[in-house]
Amino acid sequence: xxxxxxxxxxxxxxxxxxxMPKPGTCHTxxxxxxxxxxxxxxxxxxxxxxxxxxxxxKISKDSxxxxxxxxxxxxxxxxxxxxxxxx
Numbered sequence: 001x002x003x004x005x006x007x008x009x010x011x012x013x014x015x016x017x018x019x020m021p022k023p024g025t026c027h028t029x030x031x032x033x034x035x036x037x038x039x040x041x042x043x044x045x046x047x048x049x050x051x052x053x054x055x056x057x058k059i060s061k062d063s064x065x066x067x068x069x070x071x072x073x074x075x076x077x078x079x080x081x082x083x084x085x086x087x
Contacts, residue, residue, distance in 0.1 A: 001074050005032050005036030012074045012078070013071070018067035019033065020070070021063050026052075026057040026059065
């Protein structure tokens with residue numbers, strides 16, 4: 001669950017929450033943190049090529065949505081680690 005732009009772990013909420021392009025605009029495996037993709041978009045002046053290797057789709061602020069399923073997976077992973085530590 002690492003952001004491929006910032007190389008840090010994403011979180012289920014906040015500025016490190018996972019984002020993805022709207023379905024049909026990019027590969028389904030293209031996920032990045034909100035902070036990472038918006039920093040990239042600022043540098044690219046509104047639109048950039050997807051930062052995932054092998055994907056040539058153009059990404060803009062309007063083409064992004066929150067990756068809610070990935071956020072749930074991150075939250076489950078955090079809870080699982082907490083449960084393991086309690087045992």
